[in-house]
Amino acid sequence: MAYNGGPMTEAMYYVLLALMRPNHGYQLMHAITEVSNDRLKMGPGTLYGVLSRMQKDGLILLAEDDGRRKTYQITPKGEHALRIEYGRLKALIEDSSILREVDEDE
Amino acid sequence: MSKTVHKLRPSDYWRIGEHESWFAEMAAKGLHLKKMGIHFAKFDKGELKKMRYRIDVSIKKKITSEQIKMYEESGWDYVTSYQFFHVFSSPEELNAPELHTDPAEQSYTLKELDKKLASNAIIVVVAMLFIIGLQYSIWFLDGTPTLVMVGGSAIQQIILAIFLGYYAYQSLLASVSIRALRRNLIEGKPIDHYAPWKKHYRLHSTIAFLFTIVVGLSAIIPFVQLIKMETKTLPEASTDLPIVRLADVEENPAMVRAEPSYVSDNVDWGNRYSYDWSPLAPVQYVTDEQGVVPGEMWEDKSGEYTPGIRTQVYQLNIPAIADNLITDLIERYRYEDSMEDYIETEHPDLDLLIVHEKQEKKEVFAVKGKAVMYVRYYGYADINVVIENVVEKINLISE
Numbered sequence: 001m002a003y004n005g006g007p008m009t010e011a012m013y014y015v016l017l018a019l020m021r022p023n024h025g026y027q028l029m030h031a032i033t034e035v036s037n038d039r040l041k042m043g044p045g046t047l048y049g050v051l052s053r054m055q056k057d058g059l060i061l062l063a064e065d066d067g068r069r070k071t072y073q074i075t076p077k078g079e080h081a082l083r084i085e086y087g088r089l090k091a092l093i094e095d096s097s098i099l100r101e102v103d104e105d106e
Numbered sequence: 107m108s109k110t111v112h113k114l115r116p117s118d119y120w121r122i123g124e125h126e127s128w129f130a131e132m133a134a135k136g137l138h139l140k141k142m143g144i145h146f147a148k149f150d151k152g153e154l155k156k157m158r159y160r161i162d163v164s165i166k167k168k169i170t171s172e173q174i175k176m177y178e179e180s181g182w183d184y185v186t187s188y189q190f191f192h193v194f195s196s197p198e199e200l201n202a203p204e205l206h207t208d209p210a211e212q213s214y215t216l217k218e219l220d221k222k223l224a225s226n227a228i229i230v231v232v233a234m235l236f237i238i239g240l241q242y243s244i245w246f247l248d249g250t251p252t253l254v255m256v257g258g259s260a261i262q263q264i265i266l267a268i269f270l271g272y273y274a275y276q277s278l279l280a281s282v283s284i285r286a287l288r289r290n291l292i293e294g295k296p297i298d299h300y301a302p303w304k305k306h307y308r309l310h311s312t313i314a315f316l317f318t319i320v321v322g323l324s325a326i327i328p329f330v331q332l333i334k335m336e337t338k339t340l341p342e343a344s345t346d347l348p349i350v351r352l353a354d355v356e357e358n359p360a361m362v363r364a365e366p367s368y369v370s371d372n373v374d375w376g377n378r379y380s381y382d383w384s385p386l387a388p389v390q391y392v393t394d395e396q397g398v399v400p401g402e403m404w405e406d407k408s409g410e411y412t413p414g415i416r417t418q419v420y421q422l423n424i425p426a427i428a429d430n431l432i433t434d435l436i437e438r439y440r441y442e443d444s445m446e447d448y449i450e451t452e453h454p455d456l457d458l459l460i461v462h463e464k465q466e467k468k469e470v471f472a473v474k475g476k477a478v479m480y481v482r483y484y485g486y487a488d489i490n491v492v493i494e495n496v497v498e499k500i501n502l503i504s505e
Contacts, residue, residue, distance in 0.1 A: 011208040025172070026179040044180040045162055045205030048173050049215050070172055 003057045008085050014040055015050045015060075016082040022063045022073035025051075054078065109151040111137055114314065116307040119189060120223075120280045122161045122287070123301030129159035129193065130300075139195070142188035145314065156198035160205045160299070161191050165218035177205065190219050206296070213291035220284050227274075227281040234274040238267050250434035252427055256420060258331055258384030265324040269317075327385065334383040339374045340393055347379060348477070348502035349417040350495040352395040355487045356413055364396040364412055376414075389421035389503060404466075405486075413485030420478045421503040428473045432458060435471060435480045455497045463489050472496045475504035 003012075018031040025047070032042050051072060054060045059078035064071040074082070116128045129139050134156060137149035160182065162169075169192045174184045181202030182194040196202040206212040241263045245254055254260045287297070342363055344351060353361065366374040379393040395415050402411040418435070422428060436448050443464065448471075453459045458473035468489045470481045477500045483492050 009208060009210050011211045025176040029180070041203055041207065043204045043207040044176045044182065045160070045215075046208045046211045048176050049206075049211050053214060 003054070003059060003081065005081065005084065007088065008081075009050075010040065011042060011046050011050050012054065013082070013085055013089075014042070015047065015054065016074055016078055019060055019072055019074040019078070020082075022071050024069045024071045028072070110140065111149045111151055112146045113137075113149065114145060114311050115142065115147050116303040117310045118276065118280065118283075118306070119191065120283050120287075121301070121303075121306065122163070122191070123298040124303035124306060125191075125193075126159045126161055126297075127300045128303045128307075129195070130157055131303075133157035133159075133195075139185050139193060141186050142191075142193070157195050158198055158202070158299070159185075159193060159195050161193055162205065163190055163215050163219055164192065165190055165222060180205075190222075209291040209294050209296045212296075213288045216284060216288040216291065220281075220288050223277070223281040223284050227277040230274045230277040234270045237270060241267060248438065250438050252430040253434035253438055256384060256387045256390075256422070256427070256431055258327060258382075258386070261327060261385055262324050265320060269321065272317075331383055335381060337371075337373050337375075337378055337380040339372070340377045340379045340395060346502070347391060347393070348419050348479075348499050349379065349391055349393045350415060350481050350483075350492065350499055352397050352413060352415045354495050355415060355483060355491050356397060356399075356485060357487070357491070358399060360402070361397045361399045361413070364398045367396075386424065386427070387420040387422050389419075391417065391419045393417045411486075413483070413487070415484075416482045417499075418480040419500075419503065422476050422478060425476045428476075428478050429458065431478050432460065432471045432473060432480075435478075436460065436462075439469070439480070439482065453493070453497065456500070459493070461489060461493070468492055470496050472500055474500045477504040 008016075014032045014036055015028070018028055018035050021031070023031050025044075028051075029042055029044065029047055032040055032047075051060070055062065055072070058075060059081055060072050061075050062070055063073040113132070115125075117124055119125075132139065132149060134154060136152055136154045138152050138155070138157075139147060139159070140150050141148040162173075167187070167190070169184070169187060177184065177194055181200045182196045182205060185193040185195050187193070194205065245251055245260055245263060251260070291297070344353075363377060366376060368375045376394055376396040379391055382390040382392070384390065393416065397413050399411045399413075403409065404411050420431065422431070436445070440448070440462075443462070447464070448460050448462045448469075450458070450460050453472075456472050456474050458471075460471040462469040462471075466484050466486060468483045468485075468487075470479075470483075470489070470492050472479045472481075472493075479496055479500050481492055481496055483489075
């Protein structure tokens with residue numbers, strides 16, 4: 001499904017985030033674990049699916065293909081989408097201030 | 107040199123979880139998946155090993171080396187592919203990460219397949235309806251379905267229709283199942299990699315077994331008919347065939363056999379008997395007999411008196427269809443005559459008797475037990491003589 005600017009899956013978000021620095025398959029899995037502070041361990045199937053889909057949608061591109069390794073990097077379009085999603089997520093957190101107030105009341 | 111073992115695959119190809127758990131159970135017994143066919147899976151016999159299997163879906167038949175490499179680096183080895191399904195395995199002790207950690211993302215991998223199966227199902231169902239409609243119309247073309255069925259060819263048509271119907275049902279099921287799986291994934295429910303496969307395995311192998319037998323048997327029918335059917339010139343002397351003889355009806359010693367008008371393969375088709383076989387009517391005869399009385403003329407002086415008789419007789423496996431067969435025989439041979447001219451009469455020795463008389467054409471339709479007999483006679487003998495002969499001869503095959 002072509003990305004239409006709606007909410008991203010967690011997998012998409014973290015792959016884009018990790019690709020702010022160009023990276024290749026196996027390394028990328030570790031990079032995602034790293035940027036998510038060990039919270040997200042992405043399986044290779046999910047990663048491969050996200051990569052091929054986002055490449056098709058023009059959110060990332062193949063920076064280097066030496067035959068053995070394919071290195072991906074984020075495109076301006078991808079970075080734009082990532083920042084919009086970031087803004088959306090931030091708004092989500094800000095909107096959740098209600099929860100904090102409830103916590104403080106207790 | 108390792109030994110290979112073939113096994114009937116457990117169930118329909120789209121049941122991903124069931125295949126995964128089946129492969130794993132086989133590996134635990136020392137059978138390691140090598141290749142998948144349409145009906146059979148090929149295993150290499152080796153040591154017992156605890157393995158995990160995962161099936162990845164992609165609409166592309168070939169999987170990219172990049173994907174294989176990426177999976178490999180995480181501990182998953184590529185095993186084999188069938189249709190749109192690609193199998194990977196990993197030893198349990200390796201504790202490799204799951205291939206798919208995000209069901210919603212995995213649902214995207216099913217999207218293309220889902221579309222393809224849906225359009226496939228529609229095409230198959232439409233084609234099936236078309237073919238069954240076509241068969242149906244051929245079958246009922248002249249409004250004599252029982253006659254066509256007794257003739258034998260309809261049985262294969264029915265089996266073909268069942269076969270097509272089953273195929274269409276399978277296509278629909280595939281489409282519906284993949285769609286349901288996709289929905290589940292979107293909702294965050296992952297594939298059950300340990301889905302029990304035994305129930306479907308039993309059902310699947312039973313159906314496969316029955317299908318092989320039924321289709322095999324139906325394929326034999328035309329050969330049996332070919333071997334069994336024969337046509338010969340009818341001997342002039344009396345025979346033990348369950349047919350009405352012209353001499354017995356005419357009762358005229360002056361009558362002799364007419365000159366053969368059509369001879370083929372050494373058979374005088376004007377004076378012949380044909381034997382045929384079908385599952386519903388294992389004994390069938392059609393006979394023709396033509397005579398001539400030298401010196402005697404038809405009443406309208408159109409020529410020499412040449413009486414003729416035809417007998418069609420069936421011994422049925424299912425006597426219940428006898429009445430329908432009679433109706434069809436009348437329908438088949440009445441031409442422009444009205445159905446009302448065929449008169450049902452009582453006879454103590456017959457289950458059913460219908461007669462039709464129109465000048466020198468006399469027709470008798472009779473049922474007794476398993477036997478159905480149709481006699482068409484052209485000549486001046488009384489119809490009651492024909493009926494007497496029918497009553498006598500039908501006894502030969504009524505039980």
